[in-house]
Amino acid sequence: xxxxxxxxxxxxxxxxxxxxxxxxxxxxxxxxxxxxxxxxxxxxxxxxxxxxxxxxxxxxxxxxxxxxxxxxxxxxxxxxxxxxxxxxxxxxxxxxxxxxxxxxxxxxxxxxxx
Amino acid sequence: xxxxxxxxxxxxxxxxxxxxxxxxxxxxxxxxxxxxxxxxxxxxxxxxxxxxxxxxxxxxxxxxxxxxxxxxxxxxxxxxxxxxxxxxxxxxxxxxxxxxxxxxxxxxxxxx
Numbered sequence: 001x002x003x004x005x006x007x008x009x010x011x012x013x014x015x016x017x018x019x020x021x022x023x024x025x026x027x028x029x030x031x032x033x034x035x036x037x038x039x040x041x042x043x044x045x046x047x048x049x050x051x052x053x054x055x056x057x058x059x060x061x062x063x064x065x066x067x068x069x070x071x072x073x074x075x076x077x078x079x080x081x082x083x084x085x086x087x088x089x090x091x092x093x094x095x096x097x098x099x100x101x102x103x104x105x106x107x108x109x110x111x112x113x114x
Numbered sequence: 115x116x117x118x119x120x121x122x123x124x125x126x127x128x129x130x131x132x133x134x135x136x137x138x139x140x141x142x143x144x145x146x147x148x149x150x151x152x153x154x155x156x157x158x159x160x161x162x163x164x165x166x167x168x169x170x171x172x173x174x175x176x177x178x179x180x181x182x183x184x185x186x187x188x189x190x191x192x193x194x195x196x197x198x199x200x201x202x203x204x205x206x207x208x209x210x211x212x213x214x215x216x217x218x219x220x221x222x223x224x225x226x
């Protein structure tokens with residue numbers, strides 16, 4: 001199985017443009033997450049979804065939106081990118097609420113906003 | 115803000131030595147996890163320890179948890195160059211949403 005995949009691998013984006021980062025998992029996990037990783041700050045949660053049809057805000061949600069139309073996909077959209085959104089973005093999934101909430105991570109998307 | 119904080123921020127050792135990393139957290143937890151991240155890659159889960167457990171082993175990894183001190187340690191025995199990576203602890207606050215909160219990580223370099 002592929003596990004969890006992300007696309008694109010990297011992207012350079014002009015400020016003010018919109019972009020959607022894609023994330024797909026094939027493990028039938030009910031929970032999915034988006035993190036950004038910045039040097040010196042570790043991973044910070046942007047948005048999460050405990051199950052298809054529901055989403056929630058994490059620590060740094062401003063400027064980002066998500067949707068969870070089905071179990072497998074959890075896209076992250078930047079409506080109008082700003083340079084401070086330059087980061088590495090990781091998608092993750094887990095079995096929610098079981099106490100075995102080991103997270104499986106995708107390979108990441110490196111985004112540069114100029 | 116981070117719930118868990120790893121210490122030290124960076125650790126450099128020789129192959130064959132043991133590596134110890136610590137994690138301190140602020141509020142009561144359901145469980146604590148350790149993850150590893152190789153440069154440029156996603157995080158990989160290493161081990162989960164529940165709040166009612168004090169020690170857990172997995173291969174060359176040994177994790178301890180002291181809930182009275184709100185701290186955990188990850189010991190890697192007989193380290194190898196391939197253990198070079200960043201290591202993160204993640205805590206799942208009790209009464210919370212089961213979403214792990216990550217620390218800033220410890221960067222481990224193992225010299226061959």
